Amino acid sequence: MTHLPNFLLQSVVTTVSSWTVLCMILCVQVTLEFSFGDVARFVRHPWCVTECCTDEIWINRSNSSGLQKALKSQLFGQHLVTDHVVAAVEAHLTDKDPERPLVLSFHGRTGTGKNYVARMIAESIYKKGMNSKYVHHYAANKHFAHEKRLDEYKSLLRSEVAAYTYSCPYQLFIFDEIEDMPEGLLDSLKPFIDYNVHLDNVDYRKAIFIFLSNTAAMEITQKTYSHLSAGGNREKITLQEMEEVIEKTAYSAKGAFNRSRLIDSYVISHFVPFLPLERQHVRECVRVALRKRSFSRRHMNDAIDQVMDLLQFWPEVSKLFALKGCKNVNEKAALVDHQMRKTEL
Template identity: 45%
Template sequence: MKPQLHWFFVCSIVLLNSLQCDGIGFTFGFSAAAAAGAALYAGLNKLGCHFYECCDAKADWIRFNATALDLNFQRHLYGQHLVKDVVMRALKGHLSQDQPSKALVMSFHGWTGGGKNYVAKFVADSIYKLGTRSNYVHLFISTVHFPHEQQSDIYKLHLQDWIRGNVSHCERSLFIFDEIDKMPLGMIDAVKPFIDYHENIDGVDFRKSIFIFLSNTGGPEITRTMLKMWRNGVKREDITLKDMESLIERGAFNEQGGLHQSELIQHSLVDHYVPFLPLERRHIELCTEDDLKRRGHMPTKAMKQRVADEMTYFPPENNLFSTTGCKRVHQKVGYILANEVYDSLFD
């Protein structure tokens, strides 16, 4: 029990013990005590928000910081100009409304290592003071939380109860579903009632909540389109959302995975399909530079090239895109630095 709740009950008992026990006096005393208790609880709860995370709109625990999000995009996200634009616009539009028409739903698609998990974390950090450690940020990993396809009906019920319970506690809740392409078929449709155009369900308003889906589906379509445009001389930065969004939606709907034949897509409940483009060698070098700085090392051209050389690229005729994006950069940097330290000890 939180301290403020404990003191509320203690003070209420004291007030009730002081009541007059005869007729009108008792009624008046009880009403006064109830009102005083309610006021005391409200005051203590407000005071508690200074020390404990709470969902009070007047507290600083939940407040969208677009500047912080933009800085994270600039410093740590490479080669994803479409992501930066779509995610920023979507969040600004949704979080600026006191009564949005529905929950915000963004579906991130693309090859592994493109930055999908990074961006989901940046979103949480920009909205919640505690970031992904917030009680109002909920992460589901399909292979961990929904591993058995034969139990999908049970998972659906538990997931609905979890969403309902948490949104009733805080309307500004964030739900992140990772590896949605590995989710049991049809299970994601459990969230449909909560992201549809309903003012409330059993008295709970879900319209202020945010849902983010992370998936590798659509990656092949994105890559094929990029290769075609590259061969036609189109610059990466000139690719538009219009070039990608419809093919991602088709890919997500038709490819095997959690969104296959999904009601969410059939009923147009996904607000934004966000394409993560495959990363090139220059982006690997930027990720290497970022990782070295985080470790307190001065990035050098030789180190960046060395890490980039360690990666695998495709298609084989021009080695344009990294097969794993920046996902293995951290391990490669650590391996190379460890070898350098070891070599220096025995020189």
Template identity: 40%
Template structure:
């Protein structure tokens, strides 16, 4: 039966029902309200985004597949993120919102991963009205206005979770955010049943930060100097030192923030510095996406132009894959 016919039948049945003598009478207005609600869903949510499974499919399997196919050199992130999200989504009685904090140098894939997460969990991806992306230098540019920002941010989170419990909030440049503004997010990450009648236990928060990048690079370089594979690095090798580094560093944004000292961040996920081979992979993917034929040739030219550290060994890209797209622009024109 067509959707419109179903709703029409429901309306007719609602009007024709009579209260049972054994039950409390149900008013015609209540029945009409229920039918109108169903009609609204079928006619409105088929064409406009709603907070439903059709629009929020929460495709964790697709997320894992996309990470394995599209993300290079980040085995820890590929292993941890899908498991963390799947465990959270499958828990019908989660005690708090999910909070992921992604750390590493620029160009290592943090923003890229947040976009893949949004595209896997929401039908409209980053364009979903339930995905909210904040960039510190754009949304909170003036330190003198921090008090105003705190109020606005809390109102924004409260209002949006009121509309959809499965909201996703992405905060970029956390290392540039004042600690007191970061702490204003704290109530939404706590173990509360609700705040002012709104539960935040199904919401997700992702923090992106360059803070801790030096510590991550130090560990990875140490593995390399000892002749060990980067793939042998585990989250436990970095998580404790990473959380301490960002907590005690005045330039991290997380300096002495209550989000850390009260253990409200569920996962600190390190993004490792990318090697030459990973830059080649990034360049190949970019060239292939443009359907250019000389894939290997262009990818190698791009990778060779990048700056690497330490200077003597030239092991890790200082900008990761950040400028790969611009260099592909040049070489696909020049070749």
């Protein structure tokens, strides 16, 4: 048996000791940010000091129950979303070999929950939520404001999607205000979300793409109104009947979906309708907003009534739907909360 020279053995011992001390320091630092359970998992991947693609500390692909709970407690009147989006996300994340990325297109009026659901998806998967380096939010008026720069935008978008996904396959791309994006922009994404196992040695199949749009909001509202006016149960509205309306409307509407190859190539996994909100749904939004402000339960119903009086409802005769959904509810709740507390003094 061959023995190492003493000087070499001493060098090895010193090196190992140094690494041991370094690992101990890192574990102490990590403890400040993570729970003990996180630290235990962290030890398995000690190189993941900061956000890391390969460890469940940072990317939780089995947290559908967390998403379901968040949506049920703070999203109201959207049975199609809670029923189908959670299932679609869970099915995609737990599939070890998906055929292609999951592509969700959210449609509906302002204040119905599109951005909220996109954020909840991010928070259920990534420890840092929307602040994760694996989550990318593109807004029309911020990132793609000038139609004349369309070719530049398309080239930049292709480069960014490729670079991000090369670094980690579990990326989330959110595109907001689709109706305000230049026509043809999203066509540059087609190679990434089509049935390609690998494209230039990059695997895009584990990524998720979410499109947020007001496109088809009026058609969704009209169909919902007709259904309810005929005595139908809101929960009986199906995804299938709404998807057909959305797809047809989006293809001919202004914006990035107009004549889009994403639609006529059928690469969008699900068109998800966000239905217009009725009074009972908005009341629940108000209740959540007041609870966040630690408002007294004794005066809760009175405060909710006051907030509801500050909101607008339509059509003119029936006042069935909230004009802005739950948007501005937090501001109105803050106003009423302040006024009521001031009155009590």
